[in-house]
Amino acid sequence: MCLSIPSKVVSLDADNMATVDTLGVQRVVSLDLMPEPLGIGDYVLIHIGYAINKIDEESALLSIETFKEIIAQMDEEERREALCE
Amino acid sequence: MRKSAERLFVSSSLDLSVLFDGFRDKETIFALKRKITEDAKKLKEKLYIMEVCGGHTHTIMKYGINQMMPDNIEFVHGPGCPVCIMPKGRIDAAIALAQMKDSILVTLGDMIRVPGSKKSLSQIRGDGADVRFVYSPTEILKIAEQNPNKKVIYFAIGFETTTPMTAALMDRAIKSGLTNIYYAINHVTVPEPMCAIMDDHETKVNAFLAPAHVSVITGSKIYEPISEKYGVPIVAAGFEPVDIMQAISMLVVQKLEGRAQTEIEYTRSVNTEPNPKAMELINKYMEVDDSFIWRGIGAIAKSSLRIREEFAYLDAYKVFADALPKESAKDHKACICGEVLKGKAKPYDCKVFGTACTPSSPLGSCMVSSEGACAAYFKYGKSI
């Protein structure tokens, strides 16, 4: 049942719970498995009602940057191939 | 009751939509497809990538990633679906527990539809047994509170992603003084079946996509011994289509460079090290069990967990041992779930796939669970 998807922390609630938002849908999750404290606006992975880790934004943005480089590289190669024909 | 929101940290650089769209972006997928195709031309042997995790199988089939691969890259669907590998004997045990007087059997999602030797949990619910499924184990606390005179038995399933939730539930239940929750745990671990597959000399698998969220809990270092021992590249990949394409690209590059290492594609969520809180809770309440029978594969040593002796009073398999069935159960004759789970057959190789065995009337567990290879093929797999 791997349906963990990223959600944004909207509020920190009593009893070690938090309210998170995914694309406008909100629900309350447990923080009992979180190894570090969370803040409002943090992105977390949720699995069956528990937050399991904080998404590293820097890594996410870095990944996306890497993808942009791959796109540029592939486009460049295509252009070169087209020129050679 | 909510406390007033505390503004500890606000992110401004990342929008939630980026986390979705950024990893589903068309242009990126096409670029990665071109890169993989180009690189794959230089491969000396065909790449058989096993994706262990059911969620990965789903993404691959739903987005047609297998249709985007060149001819020398093929997917082999592995046993990473905890519902699919559940042996009939354990389901029969769950049924027996559910049929005890004053008991409520609770489990997650698809588990209630898997047939045991005779019936499924869903069918005995129709016969009057109190069987419920929950979306989160946290609901079990409420069920126990609302039914103090009943035995609430959590039939816990899942790999390492789901195991810590059972431990967290046990922790909460004990601390809150609830005495009517029992646990029938069937948690399994990922590395051992990976080794079992590689130990099978008939296997073609020479690369792995390691599960995403198992790796979040355990850390990716649990795969390092496997890449070392068997000389296979392993990449821990996220669930989005871009994640999988990037991970495949990384596997191809490893092959070309003659490397066999464990790498992380899913860097935004996975580290080499585990989630210490999760591991602490698991180790507090559970320990490695000697052996577990994986449906279709057979017994794999040390591939599962049991409740520690000091908490035996919570272990449903011990407390209610007298109610459990004594005979072992055999799989349906025509069902080749085992071969599918080991990656030696595809769903459509099965004689009953799509005819006698469909999602609404499953014979084997690969068809019941929405993550099962057969269910994914039935839903998405008829390639055109």
Place this chain on the structure above:
Amino acid sequence: MKKITLAQGSGGVESNKLINEVFFSRLKNDILLASEDAAVFKIEGKTAFTTDSFIVSPIFFAGGDIGKIAVCGSCNDLAMMGAKPKYLSLSLIIEEGFDLGDLERIADSIAKELAVNGAMVVTGDTKIAPRGSVDKIFINTSAVGEVMLEGISCKNIKAGDKIIVSRSVGEHGAAIFSAREGIELVSALKSDCASMWPMVEKLIGAKAEIVSMRDATRGGVAAVLNEWCASSGVSMDITEESFTVLPEVSGVCELLGFEPFSLANEGTFVMAVRSGESEILDILQSEEFTKNAAVVGEVIDDGKNRVILKNGYGTRRILEYPTGELLPRIC
């Protein structure tokens, strides 16, 4: 909080009082108030007739309630056959102990929705069942209507026909699921429960050849498209990106592993159009509720009776007929 009692179902003084105060006062028309054993009326031309029962849980949900859906459900079935809704029967089975205030709210919804359709309840029945034998309230409506556009049939769809979806998809199913206990998802999501006749009346007046229409209720758009492939012996080529799916519906689907195409709708319908699709789209898009109407694909003949879904990456898969217990009691 007044509660409904068994006495109020026994056909005597209390029954009459309940029916008068709750229903007759709100639904009044000459035929109903005549209180005969059967309603007598005349319909010109061809008549369409349908029936539906409603057991939706929860009975009050974002965007509607069981009363609204009881009227929409049957009137929409008439509208989908090109028939103007005229007369309805209304049958209620109410659990002993049901809250009177809730019943009045439901009756208000029924009255309101009848007005939208220009239809009347002309006959009815109310039973009170002992506590526990019914889950709060079950409703049945049957409806007759005047066929205004003849020839609509799910058997006449041919290769080349265009498939149009009237608006964004999956909202009713997603809203109901969110409200279910145990899941407790909070969002701005509302059911799309709505009467279709006012829009359908405009569409059948257009210069277009409408071959078939169907509301995408249980099983969603996936069910309708597959049913049409089976009934007409055709296949369909559908483009995933042409559908509009609200972010919240996507959110629910992501969280629970559903596909928006399999989720129920109660105000969204599918059309097979042979010609004049631009005019159909213009009419639909001119109103806020149906502003996201779009051509989502085309009917083809490949001898296989299946729905082929093409995604944004250029890969294709079969959109299957939904199976299994996806969402119990959604309408």
